Amino acid sequence: MWQLYQFPLCPFSRKVRLLLGEKGVGYELVRESPWQRRDEFLDMNPAGQTPVMVDEERGVLLVDSMAISEFFEETVEKSAMINGTAVGRAEIRRLVTWFDTHFYQDVTGPLLHERMVKRVARTGSPDAKGLREAMKAAVGHLDYTDYLLDHRNWLGGATMSLADLAAAAQISVADYLGGIDWKGHEQTARWYRGLKSRPSFRPLLSERMEMVTPPSHYDNVDF
């Protein structure tokens, strides 16, 4: 049985969990708080980040959310999520990087730092300026997803792909932390409602991070 080291609001673990859900791969959750920099966890992943996946019986250790995603894409045929032509797959991977790095750096990362880590690790109170900038950046990012969805059925092309899962993972964490203003982003909201109603997404929406409460619309599929 796979074990997945994560915490409820880790967007990279959420991307992997959505992929595993779509592919029907079973796993057990192991709670890890990477900001504590636990020695045993750093031994598994010197980068100190979640997700990490372990299959003890087979002696397999997988580190880094993109490496993990590519691994399951290669080994589990069901529900291909890096699909289509080579050019189409390049576009999917471009967008995964876009959400994993730019959306995370601009939006999810600052929100997590200000609204979760500072509270859980008791290292201070949220910085209003940092929060304002993250929420402003979120508007720009949803403008971009609106634009993509004006031209395509799904973010990466004609079918659902890892690009959608990566985007939904980041957006769901930002939404939990009150960082998303859905007004004026009807295209993205419609796409997100569709994803929220999938069986792979439901378990994520019902989980809570201690000491941090989401807004009331967070787990509502018809928000």
Added chain:
Amino acid sequence: MWQLYQFPLCPFSRKVRLLLGEKGVGYELVRESPWQRRDEFLDMNPAGQTPVMVDEERGVLLVDSMAISEFFEETVEKSAMINGTAVGRAEIRRLVTWFDTHFYQDVTGPLLHERMVKRVARTGSPDAKGLREAMKAAVGHLDYTDYLLDHRNWLGGATMSLADLAAAAQISVADYLGGIDWKGHEQTARWYRGLKSRPSFRPLLSERMEMVTPPSHYDNVDF
């Protein structure tokens, strides 16, 4: 003919160029200075980063160095660089992310900012503290590559892979900018000498960035 938008010290473009060199894929260099945020370039890549590859005849646009690498790995059989078992490929991809994100954030990024961008864009003089921290981080990173090379022939396993190309790309830029102290890193130095002598690497070593001069050992294969 592929066009590759880059500048001489872009580590991500270097990774792609090493891969294209190993695979024997021809391309034309197009000079791009991403810090100028040129409109036409942002239209191609909203992330504003090099490398970007274009094949105008076929109407193909490839963005993001990992998406580009996976594209050529999928479409050009020669010299597989994400090779081996699924678990082995996951390890290669983990290390590519390690060098692309952690080595870059800790070492290459700060060095580029302090020693190149500030000079070329005339936005100030290098900050001594930032440089010291980057060079100290480089020592820690080379300790890690030494450790990997104590256990493996190449960084990612038994054969040369994209992990080696990603690492050499970052290290070569840091070395150009005087950020690498080779003393005490004999394992990594030996591995790097081997890479430097490859035909795919030679063109990179002979290029110069205007206004920034490398140390004398930079392009010496027997440094």
